[in-house]
Amino acid sequence: MLLRLPTSVSEARECLTEGAVPVGGATLVWATWQRDGFPERAVSFRELPEANVIGRQTLGAAVVLSRIDDRVPDVLRLAAATVGTGAVRRTATVGGNLVGSTLRCLLPAALVLHARATVLESGGVHETDLAEVVAKRPVLLSLHWRTPIASAYRKLPAEAGGPPPLVVASALHADDEAGERLQVAVRDGYDVFCGGTTCDTDAEQSLHALRHTALGDLPAAAWETVGPQVTALVEARAGR
Structure with a gap:
């Protein structure tokens, strides 16, 4: 397998055009490659500044999870800290977690931040939303x-090999x-649900609105996890 390490976006585009398979830490594909064979070309963005x-x-996207501080x-920091083991976090990347994983532990955190994504295709760079x-x-x-x-x-504890653990992420934003x-x-199983509402100092009112x-x-x-998290966030903002 030929691994390319581009240092510019134009060079990265060239690698994709040539059919190179994008890899991050390869934590999700290594076992598959060992079983089914390695691709002829791969490309890693670990040397790409962007x-x-x-x-x-x-x-x-090439930042390994252990570097997120x-x-x-x-x-987002707390979400990254709960992914796998320390060894996994030293190898797994942001891009691999969001694009390559079915669990997408970082997705709820990114959604509550209203994050936008910059993506690279053979035709160039463009911005898109997380749904895409x-x-x-x-x-x-x-x-x-x-x-x-x-x-x-918060990510709830879960047994190894069992269903994905419940994840709850929340954020307060200034709204002009x-x-x-x-x-x-909230990640419940493999599904992620989102909701938002205007917010004042009344946590119960905010929770009532979220139920709609x-x-x-x-x-x-x-809701046994959503309720306390929202209440703590709203009341801390109110100085209670």
Whole structure:
């Protein structure tokens, strides 16, 4: 297998045009390759500057999860810290988790940040939403978002080999028209549900409004985690 390590977007495009298979940490495909055979060409973005940024409002797709720290919002940092083992986090990448994984542990966190994606195709670079990233699995270069006022994340414990653990992510955003807006995303099984509402200092009112969004179809067990997280986030903002 010939592994290319492009250092520019134009070089990366050339690799894709030549049929190179994008790889991150290869944590999800290595066993398959060993069984079915390795591709002739592969391309890694670990030397591509645009895919290695870390900041308050951006995160590159080639960044390994163990490098994600307090430069990004809490919800994204905490999400990365719960993925797999330490050994996995030192190898697995942001792009691999969002595009290559069926669990997509980072997706709820990215959704509550209203993150947008910069993707690379043979025709060039363009920006898109996370729905397209999930549906079409493009080559991800980076994520970017507006810094939230506050955010929170929780992944419930789960038995190894069992169903995916419940994940709840939330964020408060400044809204020029409505004051503040609360966004919540929940991974229940392999499905991710999102909802948002305008938010003041009344946590119960915010939770009531969220039940009239797509989150309303969640089972009662999920709301046992959503409720306390939203309440803590809203009340902390209110200074209670």
